[in-house]
Amino acid sequence: MFAAFFKVANAQNDTTKRAAADSSKKDHKFTVNGYIKYLEQASFVNDITNLQTLDLIHNRLNFKYQPNDHFTFRLEVRNRIYYGAEVKNYPGFASLVTGSGGVFDLSKNWVNSNSMLFNSTADRASAEYINGKWDVTLGRQRINWGISTVWTPNDIFNTFNYFDFDYEERPGTDAARVQYNLTPSSSIDAVFSPGKTSAQNVGALMYHFNKWGYDFQAFSGVYQQNFTAGAGWAGNIKEAGFKGEVTYFAPGHGGADGASLAATLSVDYSFKNGIYVIVSGLYNKLGKDSLINITQLTTSTRSAKNIFSFKYTLFSEIAYSFSPIFKASLGGMYSLSGNSLIILPSVTYSIAENWVLDLIGQSFYSQQDGGYKPLGNSIYLRLKWGF
């Protein structure tokens, strides 16, 4: 793919050893970037004329300050203004979309009325120190231990909701993290994330290494008074990608919800004609197998111990780029145990250099009385401008 590209570049060169002057380094000490998105959501159950609408104006600002090669300070804020029928009609809308936050309350509702919610949340606020093999980060940060793309049982610090596609950055967590690179292909990662009470503390140690063309990881620690251990890998079978993750939780004394196990496998492949296919499966021991509240399913953040609504779920998606600026995908999620089907189509169009237009659908069906009945449909139209 890209390596290739350099061959063309290099092919133009002669072999003499004439290494030369520095390429112009543009090290900005302070950078700001982000985007503004407008999202229009229309939802209905059976009758498309009976639409519930929700509008969201979403701005993100990423501030980064790098005084030298060792320190990086980050502050990233999402400002969201929601309005439309659903703000009014959904009880507890504000607390649902603003989330529970971490140890520090970095969320503020500027306006929370019957018809509008204006919230600002800092989901990254961290200081990072890198020196040689050490990498230490303090503060609110994203700790991605997950490997897979749909379900990530190894994400014990920061679960994310696959349906919440508009939150590309995914939530952060308040934590202290120390990474140490043992060799260029292996590292140790120690993370402690305090909860609001000590019962909610999460801490774990991970070992990560690359061998035989695979990335492997294994971890163990404490998750909200549960013992937890897990492992994952990312590699390939011939030309197809092959990833897996498994995490186990065992409650300590006083744990009421029992032991938990979540495991996922996925295979993805890119055909010569550009069609990309992914197939994935999830086993989630604590899955309740009932799809009652779609809004909850699509907007809330789940706990790492119970990462999805169903016990057995299959996912597959096919994606194709009709041109470099026009891409479409069709995903489907089917719960074998929950008798539910979710259809996820999307179309993405880059209308100009930094402008993207998306049309995304989410349809939920449940098997009742021998047939599939719609539980809810949502259509999203999103315009994004990045800067």
Next chain:
Amino acid sequence: MKTRRYILIMTLMGLAAFSKAYSQTAKEIVTKAEDNVRGLSSVTEMIIQIKRPTWTRTMSMKGWTKGEEYSMIVVTAPAKDAGTVFLKRVKEIWNWLPNIERVVKLPPSMMSQSWMGTDLTNDDLVKASSRIDDYNHKIIGDSLVEGRKCWKIEMIPLPQAAVVWSKVNMWIDKKDYLELRLEFYDEDNKLVNVMQCSDIRTIGGRVMPVKLEMIPVQKKGQETIITYNSAVFNQPISVDFFTTQNMKKVK
């Protein structure tokens, strides 16, 4: 009579020797041009323009390479993709997504895709090494490209070679062994793609064309243009630079 026969034999021998030398030279020339690719390191900054009849998109990126096995690319523009990093180590590839601060390992089959929606195909690029081993080479003429004297070399793939082209013509500059023009023919012997290299300058202490155009001949108004803004060659880069650990640090 004797003398005449002698001259004739000598001429034939000479011709034979000459043509042998000539065909060897064709392979040698290609090898020399292609050898420039191997065992080297580079740090380059470039702009890629994808042109279509109704639209144009521009990306800029910075890349590091070490031989054929290792490369790292960071996208620097447009803003919405800036900070995205690709890493290749031998046969493994990874993608760093800056907004979620995560490394995703990509399936090897992604290597055989068109590169980021450009007109550069895998065969133009990844299999560049096969330009020596997978073809028979023959010098079929001389001509001027970019005002430089070039050998025109015809390359016919060997029967067993996994090459999608029926023929590739390559123009190699006689002075600096630069590949200045390539023509790719399909199985019906129709010209499909032209790669035209121009704007030869000294960059990073080397003479090289800084503008590369890939033109699909049968698709009007469509092309991919690569322009090098800066380049540094053959400065030692450790293999340890090309690690997933380093993906989030490069800029």
